[in-house]
Each structure stands twice: as structure tokens, then as C-alpha cells.
Amino acid sequence: MKNLSFCHFVHEDPVGITRRLSLAISSNNVFKGINCSHFRAILGFGKGGKLDPFISKLCSKSRILKVLDIQATSLNQIPNNLGNIFHLRYINLRGTKVQTLPKSINELYNLETLDLRETVVHEIPSEINKLAKLRNLLACNCNYEAMYSLLSFTTGVLMQKGIKNLTSIQNLCYVEVDHGGVHLIQEMKMLRKIRKLSLTLVRREHGDALSAAIVEMKHLENLNITTIAEDEILDLKFISSPPQLQWLRLKARLQKFPNWILELECLVKVRLGFSMLKDDPLQSLKNLPNLLNLCLWDNCYDGETLHFQNGGFQKLMTLNLSRLNKLNSIVIDNETLISVEHLTLENIPQLKEVPSGINHMHNLKDIYFTDMPAEFVESVDPDKGQHYSIIKHVPLVFIRHWYGPNFYDYDIRTIN
Template sequence: MGGVNDLASSSTLIKDTWYDGRGDALLLEDADVVGIVKPKKKLIDWLLPTDQLGLKVISVVGMGGLGKTTLVKKVYDDASLKSNFDHYVWITVSESFKVEHLLSNIIRQLVDEVKKPPPQGLEAMNEYEMKEYIYKFLQHKNYIIVFDDVWQILVWETMRYAFPRSDTCGCIIITTRYSNIGNVACSENNRYVYELEPLPKEESKMLFYKKTFQENSCPLHLKEICERILKICAGLPLAIVVISGLLATKNNKMEEWELFGRSLGDEFEGENLKRMDKILSLSYYDLPYYLKSCFLYLSIFPEDNSVRVNRIIPMWIAEGFVHPKQEKTVEEVAETYLRELLDRSLIKLHETYSDGRPSAYRIHDLIREYIISKSKEQNVVAIFTGRGEMMWPNKIRRLALHTSVNYMEEEYDNLKYIRSFLWLGSEDAAEFAQVLEKVLANGGRLLKMLGLERAPIDTIPSKVFKCYLLKHLNLSYTDVLHIPKSIENLQNLENLNLSETNVTELPIEILKLRKLRHLIAFKSPDDPYMPGFGQGVKALYEIGSCLLSLQTLSCINAGEVGGIKIVREIGKLTQLRQLSITNIKREDGNELCSSISKLINIRVLYISSSSEEELMDLDYSLQSPNSTLPFLDTLFLNGRIEKVPQWINPYSLHGLTELRLLWSRLKEDHLVCLEDLPNLVQLVIVDAYEGEGFSFKAKGFQRLKDLTMANLRGMRWMRVEKGSMPLLEKLNIDKIKLMVEVPEGIEHLTNLQEVLFLDMSKEFLVNLEGQKSRGGKDWKLSHVPQISVFDVDMNGEWVEKWNFNQANS
């Protein structure tokens, strides 16, 4: 929704005097606001009294500039609520709040409403006395109290018991940038948390045009530049209003608009966008010291990129940004850093793992422009994007190249102190070789982080192995074929990423890298059901005796090396969090299970057989002291097993959230072994069952949200009993040719949001269309918002046959 912005007091951390402007949100006319109807209705529905008495807490959460204050103020002033509540109080909370001032303010507003003077001795009252006064005043009353722009959970914790909880319809509304504050405040009731989203594209345009041109259209010659600027604003109302206000002064002159668009990042450093800069600075300066560098470092990635957590965390660690804590690995500490940035709405969650942990995030384009500006100011990272002229700092410590740099020859002398280099440039091999040569020649001895993902390279330059301080080396998605013996020189190396390269064997010298924590060297197969898993590298002799710091080993070949069984060595790597192992044979089963039982820290486990026909005999009990793998959350079994291993049970794998069974060829219905796994969220069954049908029993799979069943050649039917899979949101049925009807009982899956049918039989598609056309009780999918059907044409290409969005019909 589009108000000017949020209201709060000026930060005490920003010393200069400036016009904040957040208070304008309280003065907006309805004509100045767009996109407010839907969220306003939702909040009013939550606020309206029900038959159930008690205190209701509602949180409105979102990044600065989304319009939280504007929304809540329009709700607060809505006439439809006035007759339902006796008292209204609005409190603006500053970052340096004092409890006594907040309580005193509440009392003054309450008595002012009933035309009474403040109680005698109010100034002399202590905190307890003021809370008691408020409690008695509001007892048996209906009231709304707003705490706007809350920065600390302490605000709610110190105020909560001032409000009666019974014989009343009390409503507290909290606006905050911090999702953890919003969730904690609402934890006692039904979790009324409204996460404010950016404006949709059309509403962004409406607000931008209205503020810039005072009408609902844009001059034709400015259409393209308007689109580019709106893309940067990305639905942030504050950004749209501030930037449109600035552009409204440029009299629609094309050259001035173009200049502004090209230099938008630089505008943060001048007067034009100072107000926007200050709003974002409130969040930046509120960061604890250990998050500031981590946050600014995110500017290293290009715009529109989704950045994976397992990519940024090793880089933070190599840079020395992550401070170890007792009882936690540095990787776990880094994950808490990312969680803090998410909680503060400074980055946005893009993808999650099956257990709910963040796996990828995005940065709002305008926040990215801000951190680029701030990073440049503090010389954290020098970023070359190819947009305009680059003013290089005298001492470049970190350099990210996003595009061609073949005309920046004269700037390479600034690289004497470089510590980190990230290549995201062109695919020109000659240019890359020239750039890397300069980086290694001038500053290679100080390098700690070298990121060469997708670089046009097939051989690692010898000078890389003279970077004795190097901690992080990423060669993923390159054509590198060979790792030389001189790798042993990199004694400080902690992270070596060779994923999707052509490397199939590692030199024995790698065993001398005793600090190595992450060794990633898989080559993915062309299989959508097995992401990040495939061909493994030849395992290393005595790996279990040498690389004791390993947390990630992905992916190694289980073949015997030097007379030593690798499956036996695995059990010595007790720090492992992630293990991928291929080429498992039947005779490896017992020792592999014995080794797995010793990996008490394992989180992710991928096991693959030597071939589709090879039987993996994994039906052994775990031999650890408590016979459990308490942290295992993801398990992939790729190969014939014929029987679900006995250690896959609710006791041993209590924390398992994702399970994939491929090629299993189970001879009987083994779902009974899986349905009681208490935390299973995602289940994928591909070519893993040879029976005629599946029956999902009542009370089974109580946490499952995502189910995929594919390539089940003998399966004809699927049945869902009432009470099974109550949380299921997504169902994929792929290439089950003998199935001619939708699953029986699918109407019981009331939480289902999406159903996808892929490469099904013609009879199935005819029956599906017939049921849809007849409607009524025949249409068992009437409750599903999104239904998609894809078929395969003669060229093996996917063709969309049906895409029905019932939510919008």
C-alpha cells in the first residue's frame, strides 16, 4: 500500500538534523494512498469484536518505507470501528524509549478522551503505579492501542501487563520492521501477524504517475525510463513517493530523467535522495557491529540475483566477519546473522529448505543501491558494473567485477592490497586471463577469498597456489579438469568448491589441508528430482584420518582405494553435516550403516548405488549409543533397496523433514513405515514402488506439505483417507500411465493449494476434463486454487495442456 512512509522519532544514532518525513503518514488524505483496500479490510476483520473476550495483539511487519504507519492509521480512523470501541490511543515509539514516558503518554490520551485532567501526581508515579492506573481504567472496556514503529521487543515485554486480559475486547496493534518482534508479541493469541508486501506493478504505476505527472498516464517519451525506475523502486511506496517527487521537478525533460536513472546509486550521496537515505540509515545504524560488514558485503552480488545461503556464508567466514561462539560452529553463527537480517526486513526470503530454514534470499533493489553507496563510502567492496565511470579507491581490498573491464587497465595498480576477488564478468577467456593475472600479480599474497564461479577457465593458474592466506576457492561451473599437487600450499583453505566442474579425481596432497571444512565436488545428473547430486570424485586414501575438520563432503565415490574401504573411513569424520556418497554396492551396506550411525552431527545425507540394477542393502540398525541421528533433516536414497531400512523410523529420524526415494523398486506398500515420521514435510517417490496402488491412511503424514509421485509403472490407483496429510499444499503426479482417475479421497485434502499432473495417459486427461465440465460432486478438485496439466510432445518438450486458476475464476 502506498503512503508516504512510516512514522517514528529520529534516531539518536544519527546526529545531524534532518527532515524525517515519517510523520507525514499520519496526515495523508485517502487520495494520496493506493493499494490499501485489501490489507485494511484484513486488519479490520481481525479487530472487530467477537463472542470471545480477551486481549488481542496484532502485528504489522515490513521493511521501512512499505507504509505500515499509513495502513494502520487508516484502520485506526475507520468509521466502521468507532462504534465498537470505547478508547483509542496512538503511541509513537522512539528507538531510545523510556517506559515511564510511554505509560504517561497512554494515561494522558485516555483521560483526554473523556475530558478529564491527568491524575494528580502523575509525574511522581513509578512504573508499577502507572500500569495499575491503566489496567483499572481499561477494565471492562473495549479499546485499541497502537504502538507504532517498535524497534525492541522490550517495549512489549514491559508494557504487556498494563492491559486487562479478561472481560474486555482489548486490541493492541504493533508496527515494526522486525518479524521476530511481531511474532513474539502475538505468541499468546492466534498469531495475528500481517506481513506487508510491496505494491503490485499496476498500483506502483498508479502511485508513481499520480505523484510525478498528477494524472494516471505517462508521456510516451518517458515510458521506458519510467519502467526502469519503477523496477528499482520494486513496489516500495516510500521510494516511489520520494523519487516521483524529485522527478516532478524536472519538467519531463528526457535528458534529465536519463541522467537520474543512470546515477540513482550516486544520488544517495547527494541532497536529492537524502530523505530516502536517512530512512534506510535508521535500519543500518541500528544494526549491531557484527552485522554491518555482513550487510554491506551483500552489495557484491548483481541486481535481480537470488543469492543462496550456502554461497554467502562461506564468503562471510573467509572474510572474517563471523565471530565464533561457544557450542556453535561458525557456519551456525553465520546462519543466525542471516536470520537477523531477515528479521529486520533488510533482506527478503526467496526459498527455504524443507525444514523451513532459509536457502536463498533477495535484496530489494533500492536497499541494494543504498548498501552499494554505503559500501563505497566505507571502502568495504569496490564493484564494477559497467554503468558509467567507476571512481576506484586508492586501496581496493575487495573487488567484484560484474561486466567487461577491458578498458580499466590503468586501475589495476590499486590491487596491491586486495583480499577478495569475485568474478561475475563476461565469458571472454582472454579478458578473464588478463584480469586474473593482474589480481594475482599485484595482490595475490593477501587474497583470502577467490570466487571464480562460471569463469571461462579450464586450467587453474599456478599463481593461485601461491596465495598462502586463501581460505575460500570457488571454481564451480568452470571447465576445470585437473587439480594440481601444489594445492598442498593452501594450508589455510577452508572451503573448496568444485561443483559442476570436470574434476573426477583429487590429488592425495589434499589430505594435507587440515583446516578444510567444505569439500564440494559433485556433477549433477540431468534429473529434476535429484538436484545437487550425481557423479562423485574418486575418494582419497585415509580421508577419515586426515580431514577431521570436514563438515561437507559432496560427492565422493565409494570405491575401494589403496585397499581401504571408503565407507569405513566415513565413520571417522564425526564433524560432517552433509555427506553425499555414490557407487554403493550391496556388500558395502553393513559398514556404511555402521559409519552413518557415528555421524551424530549429520544434517543432509545422500546415498546412491553404483547402478540402477545394484541392490543397496541398508537394512541394518544404527549402532550409535542412542540409535538415532538427531539432526538429520534431509535423506536421499537413490538405488534399489526393495525394503525401507529399519533405521528410517520415527524414533531414529525424529527430525527428518525431506525424504526422496528413487529407483527403490519396493515390492509392497511400505508407506506404513514412513507415515509416522513426525516432522516429514516433503516426500518424493520416483520409480520407487512396483505395487498397483497407494493408500494414505488416516492420521498418517501429519506434517507433510509437498508430495511427488513419479514414474510408478505399475500403479493404477491412489487413495487418501480422511485425516491423512491434513497440511498437504502441493501434489505432483508425474508419468503414472496406468492411473486413469484423480486420487480417490483427494477432496479430503482441504489445505491443498496446487496440483500438477505431468505426462499422464490420454484416458486420465479425458476423465479429468469430463469431471471438470460436469462439476458438482464429480469435480473433486473444486477446492484447489491452482491446477496445471502438462504433456510431452513428439520432440520430448513439455506442453502446457491445462492451467486453471480457480482462485481467480
């Protein structure tokens, strides 16, 4: 492969003419003798060495580079002359220490993908709105160093006026719309090729503009909306539902269950949180013909009983019920949830007994009981639990307990 100038794996040896470079960064010596002018693609990985001088050299010397993938490296800063590499089509800075983007990014008129996930970049310069070929702008940061919170777990970025010029954009995640408000959302009506859209810090007064914008997004497949606060009411009034929508994540207080969801025949995944619905949402969701994954989280439902009725959820494979504070009973009829393979019940403080209907869910492969009441956990103990027979047929049953302070700080044990 080296003889074809296709790829070279660098440790600390000089490199000749190489088109595609993979850097296993372990020391500063890696970069000595590298001629940057011939590269078309660079893949870097590893936290060692100082990558910043190499990237600075790259921006000065390279003109034909198309792919720059340096995720999870020690890079701290992007040089101001990044725009010199005007053939760039793909930039991946995920997991680096980069904090800002240079204004010269507007010169990368061939750029199609910019990945800023797990960086601390918070403000996208207005110059990016000149990139008419940009298809994917991925920017979010997840907080794994604290107890889970649906509102604060994921943060997005600020976008500036002129976003309407990103007419090729297909994937836009996550934008904090509180900064640009109604005017920014109104510009989104022009993003008619968009397939995935994630918005955070949404306010009640954004509802009408957001509804009008989404109606124009005929190719939308994935929609994620999070309000600015748990009690922020959001009323989306669609003249017609996005016909291709497959994933819906709606974290907002709802006055009632949105009827437009029932029209989404392509919908395969639904996550609802903060909704505080007074009526059982299952009665509305049960007949979605292609629903595979359902998550009801964070007081999505304000009632005491959820009832999975006969004939509903025929294709559902994954069910997650989490942090429903008033829920004390789950009724599962014999002829429902027949395809479910993965079940999670998490932090439902008033649910003291295992739903007996689990006994009829013959396709279950695993169950996760996380931070459930002590009485609940004791009832499924294989030796003395009075309800162990209900879950005995399930191959894997996990008991998890969060001890903090970080997101992944769990004790876990298996009882099956």
C-alpha cells in the same frame, strides 16, 4: 564506500587501493590497471572477457586474499601457483570451465570452502586431504541436456586415500565411492563433524563399511546415497540411527523397508528411488512425527496400490509421486494429508483416474500433473472432465508434458 576502500565496482576504469572488488566482466579492458596486491575479496560475474590472465596475475601478486568468488564466469584454468594465496578461506568456481585443480592446493591451509559444482572437475588431487580446516567440499555436475535419469543426472568426483584427514569437514558432496571402494568408506569413519554427505556409485559390498561409518557421524543431518545401478541391492544395518538426520535421499534397491528410518524423529524430508519395495512403504512412513516432504520416485514401490491411511502424515506439506510403473490406484482417507500444500503426480502410466481423496485435501495450493496418461488428463478437463470436481478447490493445477530432448523441455498449461 570507495573512500573507505570497502568496495569498488569496475567497468573499464583503473582502480587504486581496494579491499573488495566486484567485477562485471564485459571486456578484457576491465582488468587493465588493477593492482591485485590489496584485495581481500573478489566477486566476479559475467561471461565476457578473458579472466584467466587476471587470475594468473592474482596468484602471483596477491598474498592477503581471503575470498575468491568467480562463479559462472569464463574462467578455463586455475594456475599451478594457486597455493601462493595461502590466506584463502573461500573459493567458488561454480559454473566455470575449470577441469582440474593444481596440486599446490595443499598450501591453502586456511581454506574452509571449495565450491566446484557445475564444473567438469572429476578428480580431486590427494593434496586436498592436507587441508585440516576444510569444512565444505561441494562438487557435482547435473546433466540438463538429456531426459531425466535418476542415476546419470548427477555426477560426483573421485577422492583419494587420506580423506580421513579432513577432520573439520561438514559438507561433502558428491563422492563417487566406487573408485576408492571399501577402504575409502572406512576412512570416512573419522569424519565425525560431518553434517551433509552425498555418495554416488555405491555397490552392494560397500554396505557394511558404509553402515559402520555413518554410525560414527553423530552430527549428520543430510544423507544422500545413490547406487551404481538400478538393481544394485544395498543393505544398511545401523546399530543406531544418526540421531540428527533431517534429510534422507536413498536411491538403491532395498530387500525390505529399513526399520532404522522409523527411529529418525528429526526427519523432515525423504526421497526414495529404485527401492522396488513389495510392501506399501506408507505404512512405515506415516508416523514419522516431523516429516514435511515425501518423494517416492522411480519404482520405489513395486505394488499397484498406495494407501494413505487416517491419522498419518499429519505435518506433511509436499508430496511427490513419480515414475511408479505398476501403480494404478492411490487411496487417500479423509483424515490424512491434511497439511499438504503441494502435490505432484508424474509419469505414472497405469494411473488412469484422479485419486478421489484429493477432494479432502483442503490446504492444497497447487498440483502438478506431469506426463500422465491421456485418460487421466482428460478426466480433469474443466469443461468435460468427469473428475474435475475432485480438484476444483485447488487454486493452481498445472498440466505438464515433456517433449525433450533437454531436461527443461516442457509444455505447460494451467487449468485452474
